[in-house]
Amino acid sequence: MNIIKTKLDGVVVVEPKVFGDHRGWFMETYNEQMFKEAGSDITFVQDNQSFSATKGTLRGLHYQMSPKAQTKLVRCTRGSIFDVAVDIRKGSPTYGEWLGIELSAENNKQLLIPEGFAHGFMTLMDDVEVQYKVDELYSPENDRGIIWSDPEIGVEWPIDIKPVLSTKDEKAPLLKDADNNFVFGENV
Template sequence: MQFIETKLKGAFIIDLEPRPDHRGFFARTFCAQELENHGLKSAIAQCNLSFNYRKGTLRGMHYQTFPATETKLIRCTQGAIYDVIVDMRSESPTFLQHIGVELTAENRSALYVPEMFAHGYQALTDGAEVLYQVSEFYTPGCERGLRYDDPLLGIQWPLRVSEISAKDAAWPILQKITVGV
C-alpha cells in the first residue's frame, strides 16, 4: 500500500501496490499494521456499501462528534465518485479547508478520512458503488453535517446535483467563523 498525505494533516490517499502475474494481480487493500505505522487508526466497527442509480447524486457532508468520532476508509468499487472531506478540527491550521479526490473502480485508490472530518461524495457515473470501512458505530446523537453548497466552504462539485436526500439538503449553513478570537 502506498500512502500519499494530502494538504489536510492526517488525511491520506492510499494506492494499491499490485503484484501482477499471468492471471491478473493481487494487492492488499487494508492492513492494520501499515495504517498504524503511519499513525492512523485501524479499528473497523462497520463496513457500509452505498449504491447510486444516477450520476450527480450527492451524499454528505457527514461526521460524528465525541464520543463517537470516526475514521473512514472510502473506496469506489464500481463507477466513479468525486469524494470531498472538510477539516472540522477547530484547533487545526486547516480548519474548514477541504480537498476533493476522484475515486474510481479503475484507479482503485482509497481515501483515509480522519476523525472530525466531514465527508461526502458525488457520483460521477450511473451505478457508482462505494465501500466504507468505519471505525465507530453509527451514533445518531453524535451525527452532524454540513451543507454541500455552503458558501463558506466553496466546494466545487463537478456535476449539477441530480439527487440528494432531504436530510443532506437541510443541514444548516455555517456562519462566519472567527478563528483565534
C-alpha cells in the first residue's frame, strides 16, 4: 500500500496493492498498522456507501464541525468520481485551496481527508458507488456544507454540465458565510 502526500497537509492518496491471478484479484483497502507508520492514528467507527444513478451527480461540499468532525477514507467501488477536498481551517497556509483526484473501480485509489476539510465528489458516469470510512459518527446538528460552485474556492469540476444536486447542496452557503469552527493548529 502506497501512501502519497499531497499539496494539502494531511490529505493523502492511498494506492492499495492489487494481487491478481487467473481467479481474479485481492487487495487490502485499509491497514491500521500501515496508516500508523505513515503518521495517521485513526480509529474508524462507521462505514458509509452511496449510489448515484446519473452522471454529473454532485455531493458536497460537506463537513461536520468540531467536536464531531470527521476524517474520511473515500473510495469508488463502481464507476468513477472526481473527489475533492477543500482546506477550511482558518489560518491555514492553504485555506480555501482544493485538491481533486479521480477515484475509480479501475484505479483503486483512495483519498484520506482529515477533519478541517470539506469533501465532495462528482460522478463521471452513470451508476456509481462510493464507500467511505469515518472516524466519527454522523451528527446532524454538526453537519454543514459549502456551495460546490463557490468562486473563491474555484473547484474545476471535470464535467461541464448542470450537476444533479440535493436541495441541501443547492442552498449551501459560500465558504466565507459558512459555519466553521476549524482553526489551523488548534482543532486538527
